[in-house]
Amino acid sequence: MTALRFAAWLSVPARWYLGVVFVGACLHKIADPRSFALDIATYDILPLVLINLIAITLPWVELATGGMLFAGWRVRTASFLVAVMMAVFMLALLIALARGLDMSCGCFASQGAEEEDPISRLTVLRDLVWFGLALFVFVFDRGRLGLDRWLQRRSA
Amino acid sequence: MAVAQITQPSRRSMPDRLRVLLEAIAVTAVGVVIALLFNALRPAGLELIARTPYQILVPCPEPGGPVQIVQATESWILSARTFLVDARSPQEFDLRHLPGAVNLPYDWLEPVPEDDLLELAQSIAGSGAKRVAVYGDGGRPDSGEHLGKEISGRGIKNVFFVSGGAPAVLGSEKQ
CATH class of the missing domain: 1.10.287 (Helix Hairpins)
Structure with a gap:
């Protein structure tokens, strides 16, 4: 098995993992957009007019990309979107850390939730790993065990 | 086709x-x-544009690091290997202080100036002292404890604050 083929196979669990992460991350935000809006406001980066709009829409984009990655449909597009979102999240985290804010990440649970996820360098590192995984999937995925390949075979 | x-x-x-x-x-x-x-x-939909700012409750980061308590009667406070810092006002310091103590007034409203902390850290590093003992006004809260935390937060180890502050430590010195 060549290195490229190995990487293509490796990208399958990578995209499944990213898919689960993104779907898992969006559920509490969709269920409670008000809390997510507070999370965004706590970062103190976006103007007030954008906070609710982002809180309402971003989780659905996360859900769409997570679902696409898991199902293996338009994988390059989904991994590109994930990489862009991870880059934005990392930037927000770095700004919050530079300001010395002692706050929850809001990634998987809202501010004040019992299961807190305080921001730290580790949070940035975690996002960096996911960013790298998204790039890996973007470059090496060949549609194995995915909807794209199944649809392609069906139409052929 | x-x-x-x-x-x-x-x-x-x-x-x-x-x-x-x-x-x-x-x-x-x-x-x-x-x-x-x-x-x-959805019944409880969020308004697209927030009209009032969100009440953000982010606790301020606690400045400083860990400090240990030491009783004013502890003999090593006055040893040559202890770097003494007096957190009281210059006027109080001028009236009376422990021999060898350096005055760095602690202001409850303003953070300790960066330059002063840096200078103190350099003095401590250059003194060869094994520990730092900070004493304040002995009140509750004690200015010495808070200054000790700020000094400790600069990466200086073995920082102690003297329980009871200046009244206790100067009283015990008299004895």
């Missing part, structure tokens, strides 16, 4: 990166539309 022959090559010729970008925009747009519809239909 003729149309298919014309359109298929043109679709193939679209650069992959451009296709990915266009699809990403499309996915985002669909996600946004679904999100807005869902929000409009």
